[in-house]
Amino acid sequence: MFTKDKSMWHATCLLMRVAKRRMRVQVNSLFDRLHGRPAGMASLVNKDIDVPGLGCVHVVRSVDCLGAMCPRPQLLTMKVLGEVGSGAAIEVVLDNPTAVEGFPALAQTLGCTHLATVRESDCWRVYLRKGFF
Amino acid sequence: MNVASASIAAETHWLFRKSSLKAMGIFLLVVAGSLLALAQDTRFVYLLVYVWFGLAYGMLLQYGRFCMASATRDLFAVKVPRMAVGVMIAVALYAVVATIVTLSGFSTFHPNAMGWHIVIGAAIFGFGIVFTGGCASGSLYKAGEGNMNSMLVIVAISFSQAIVVTASGWWDALVPQSWVASAVAKDMPAELTVTQGWFDIFTAGYMWDLKGSTTADALGQSGAAGIVLYNTLLTAILPVILILIVLYVFYYRKGYLRRSGKASPVLRDELAGMWAMCTSSKNTALAGIGLGILAGLHMYVTGALREHYDIFNFGELLVAMGYTEGLSIQDTVFDPGYWYITTQEAQWGGWIMQKLGINNMDSIFFGLDNGLPNPLLNAPGFMSIGIILGAAIMALSRREFKWKMPSWETAFFAIVGGTLMGIGARLAMGCNIGAFFATVTNGDPSGWVFLIGMVLGAYVGVKVFTWYMDWSDARKPSECGL
Numbered sequence: 081m082f083t084k085d086k087s088m089w090h091a092t093c094l095l096m097r098v099a100k101r102r103m104r105v106q107v108n109s110l111f112d113r114l115h116g117r118p119a120g121m122a123s124l125v126n127k128d129i130d131v132p133g134l135g136c137v138h139v140v141r142s143v144d145c146l147g148a149m150c151p152r153p154q155l156l157t158m159k160v161l162g163e164v165g166s167g168a169a170i171e172v173v174l175d176n177p178t179a180v181e182g183f184p185a186l187a188q189t190l191g192c193t194h195l196a197t198v199r200e201s202d203c204w205r206v207y208l209r210k211g212f213f
Numbered sequence: 214m215n216v217a218s219a220s221i222a223a224e225t226h227w228l229f230r231k232s233s234l235k236a237m238g239i240f241l242l243v244v245a246g247s248l249l250a251l252a253q254d255t256r257f258v259y260l261l262v263y264v265w266f267g268l269a270y271g272m273l274l275q276y277g278r279f280c281m282a283s284a285t286r287d288l289f290a291v292k293v294p295r296m297a298v299g300v301m302i303a304v305a306l307y308a309v310v311a312t313i314v315t316l317s318g319f320s321t322f323h324p325n326a327m328g329w330h331i332v333i334g335a336a337i338f339g340f341g342i343v344f345t346g347g348c349a350s351g352s353l354y355k356a357g358e359g360n361m362n363s364m365l366v367i368v369a370i371s372f373s374q375a376i377v378v379t380a381s382g383w384w385d386a387l388v389p390q391s392w393v394a395s396a397v398a399k400d401m402p403a404e405l406t407v408t409q410g411w412f413d414i415f416t417a418g419y420m421w422d423l424k425g426s427t428t429a430d431a432l433g434q435s436g437a438a439g440i441v442l443y444n445t446l447l448t449a450i451l452p453v454i455l456i457l458i459v460l461y462v463f464y465y466r467k468g469y470l471r472r473s474g475k476a477s478p479v480l481r482d483e484l485a486g487m488w489a490m491c492t493s494s495k496n497t498a499l500a501g502i503g504l505g506i507l508a509g510l511h512m513y514v515t516g517a518l519r520e521h522y523d524i525f526n527f528g529e530l531l532v533a534m535g536y537t538e539g540l541s542i543q544d545t546v547f548d549p550g551y552w553y554i555t556t557q558e559a560q561w562g563g564w565i566m567q568k569l570g571i572n573n574m575d576s577i578f579f580g581l582d583n584g585l586p587n588p589l590l591n592a593p594g595f596m597s598i599g600i601i602l603g604a605a606i607m608a609l610s611r612r613e614f615k616w617k618m619p620s621w622e623t624a625f626f627a628i629v630g631g632t633l634m635g636i637g638a639r640l641a642m643g644c645n646i647g648a649f650f651a652t653v654t655n656g657d658p659s660g661w662v663f664l665i666g667m668v669l670g671a672y673v674g675v676k677v678f679t680w681y682m683d684w685s686d687a688r689k690p691s692e693c694g695l
Contacts, residue, residue, distance in 0.1 A: 149346030149362060149623055150283060151290040151675070155682055158291060177358065177613045178351075181278035182287070185295040185493055188468050202615055212472065 122160045129171065131207055134196050139207070141170040145179070146203060153179045154186055157208070161190055164210055169195065172206040180204045227610070236609035239602055243268060254534050259518050259527060260592040266511045267599020270504065270552065274354040274600065275607040277500020279303075281645050282342040282351050285664075285671040290343075290679070294464040295494050300650075301453045301460075302491065302501035303508075307654040308449030310509020315444070315655070316437055319516025321550025324430075324657040325642050326423035330415075331659055332666035334641025335648070339670025341633030343678050344626040349554040349634065349644040353597055357604025362619040362627050367558060367597075369631025370638070374555060375562035377639050378578035379571075381410040392418030402542060406575045412639065413577045420642075427656035444656025452653070452661060457487065465490040508552045508650070515550040527592050528584065539564070539586035541574075547583035547593055553647040555638040557593040560585055578639075641666065 125142045141160050145153035157172055164170060174180050180197060183206045187194035195207040227233050247264065250257040273279065277299065284296040314320050325331070342348050345366045347355050352370070355363035388411050396418035401407045407417045429435055429443040461483075469486040470478055478486075492498055524530055527548035528540050540546060547556050563573045564585045574580040588594050608614040619627060638644045641663055643651075649667070652660030 147617055147620065147623075149626070150280070151286055151343070151346075151678065152682065154287070154291045154293075155679060175615055175617070177275075177608070178278040178280045178283065178347075178355070181494060181496060182283065182293060182295055185293050186291055188472070189292045189464070201612075 122156060125171070129207075131196050132198060134207070137169050137195065137207055139171045140164055140168045143170060143172045145172060145174045145176070147175065148179075150176065150179050154182070157183075157186070158190060161192060161208070161210055166211045167209065169207060169209045172208065173203055174206060175203045180206065183208075230612070232609040232612050232614060235614075236606045239606050239609070243599075243602060256522065256530050256534055259515075259522070259530055260590070260595060262511070262514050262518060263592045263596040264599045266507060266514075266552070267596035268603035268606070269507055270350070270596075271354050271357055271600035271603025271605075272607040273500045273503045273507070273603075274350060275357065275604040275611075275613075277494075277497045277504075279354075279497060279500045279504065280347060280351045281650075282346065282348040282671075285339060285668050286343050286675060288464070288668070289672050289675040292464055294460040294490065295497060297460055298457065298491055299494070299497035299501040301457055302498055303505040304650065304654055305450055305453045306502055306505025307508045307650065308445050308453075308505075310506055311512065311654045311656075312441055312445040314509055314513045314516065315440055317513070319513050319520065320655070321512050321516050321519070322427075322651070322655040322657075323549075324425040324427055324655075325648060325652055325659045326420050326425040327659045327662065328420070328423045330420070331641045331648065331662045332669075334637045334639070335663040335666025336637070336670035336673075338634050338637030338641060338644060339667035339672075340674040340677075341630040341637060341670075342667075343671055343674030344630030345634065346623075346626075348646075349558070349638065350600060350646055352631075353554070353600040354604035357601040358608040359605075359614050359616045361617060362623050365619060365624055365627040366631040366634070368562075369628045370555065370635040371558040371562035372566075373562075373632040373635030374559035374639050375566055375573065377636050378412045378559065379410060379563070379566075379573045379576045380412070384411040385409065385414065387411050388414045388418070395419070395422060401577070401581070404542070404575060405577055405580050407577065410576055416577045425657065425659060428658055429656055440656065448656045448658050448661075449654050457491070461487050461490055505654075508654075512551045519550070531586070531590060536586075536590055539584050539590070541579070541581055541584040543581065545582070545584060546586045546591070549593060549647070549651075551651050552596070553593055553643065553651065554597060555635070555644045555647060556583060557591055557597055559583075559635070559639070560591055561588055561594060564588060564591075637670070 122141055122143045124140070126140055128136050128138050131137050141164055143156055143160050145156060153172065153174055153176065160170055172183070183197065184194045187208050192211060193209045193213045195209055198205040243264065247261050250261060279299060280296055281300055284300045287293045287295070288297060311320070311322070315322070345352060347363055347366065349370060352363040352366040356367060392414050393408055396407045396414045399407065399417045399421065401417060405413065407413045427444050428448045429439040432439070432443055434443055466486060469489060473482070475482050519525065522530055526545045528545040531537070531540065531546065532544055547560060559578070560583060563579050564587065567573050567585050573585060579585050605614065634644070641648050645663070645667060648663045649660040652663070
């Protein structure tokens, strides 16, 4: 009887713990979904990327602008371009068609070359190289 | 520009893509809805003109990624004149078509009253657009691309306008006492209660005393030559050319000359540079041309239909069809006859508030002028819905449709920015479409005043936004990843 009770107590505790953990995961994911990821992040990548129609490009920074509204992508790109050396290439990942359209023109004003805009299934990758080439 | 497409999607033919089928589905839905309306009463063709022009505006706006917010904002934020050039192209073409429409006697245009309220309202509006990421039409077409943030902006614009035009109580302290006396002197029907509600006092006591007219009328030159010379050339085309030159000199020339390697440019090089600036984004230039022509045609078609039905306002047609609910005390509804955005959105918000038991019909804005029709009978309202659907069709068929949910931050900006846009649009008697695009092209110089205000507001907005970005980056350096 005692052992049975004890095991039941254990089982209840275990269930409670599982339920608690599940709840925490649920709440966290809900919070994440509501809060969203910080729109617009720049990260160091330093990798070679095979850009269709252009060949291999060494990218030093990747600017993630998924979900960002204008003018954040533009301002963030401006900031990142100010931090890389001349001749360095950066990548901007966008899902805002209006911002994508403006990038070739933006490149000219920011003193860099628009290398390519690559269309992917749910975003665009824009490649820019600092300086005119 | 080197645009490479990903190989996966390029393999499927346009016709067999899921998104293209959805686009066709929406199109067929609009066709079916139109036929249903016509089956009810053929006079609904008047409303359907708004629907189909809205659809075309939406498609073109999405095609050209025609963001009028970026036209003013990007000049300061990143010093890119692309959209400003696109808007100027649209203005020039709309002006030409509007002249033809005016000369043929089908113009539906009414000039706006000129005054300080335009600059102040436009500045508030211009400040707001920096935070919402789009103007009123821009938010509509971006909502059509699946951007729920823009949908939130539209909701904010709708309700903020409806609240602003009907608010009374402490709001009334915002207007000077002299306006109250002036409003009383207008001898308006008692049910409008013009002395209650700051917007009523503002409208009757201040706005109605102001004059608004086209340049040709102001100079007493209302003949055909006067319209062409003063309205089209002096009020629209000349400022457009001047603005394009300013944009070229300050934003484009240096980079162009460096790229083309011309050290000592002659006039021919400068003209080539200006042409390069105008055609630097083909989509935007094409959309500008299309929007300019369509906006003029829209006036023509509505004007011709008014002539055909012998009416001045859609309200008369609604009465004839047996719909009398929601009309103003003059039996009118909002029916500009041309591209307009904000007023119909105010009516959506106002209509919902009315249904919730708040009486909005005692205001001049709704009760005397625009009415509060059921959204199903709101002709310009369908133009706004048409823009959303048109943009959705275009975005789906170009595989650019994507559901985007707002984060807390963008939702906050959308609501605050949208509210500011609503307040600004009401003070300035329209947004960048109704108070700028439609006015300057029809010879009313008040639109340029709106543009000046909007540019000032956008300038301050960009400063604040940049400051906010730096501040939030500094606050969470670990998340920024830099």
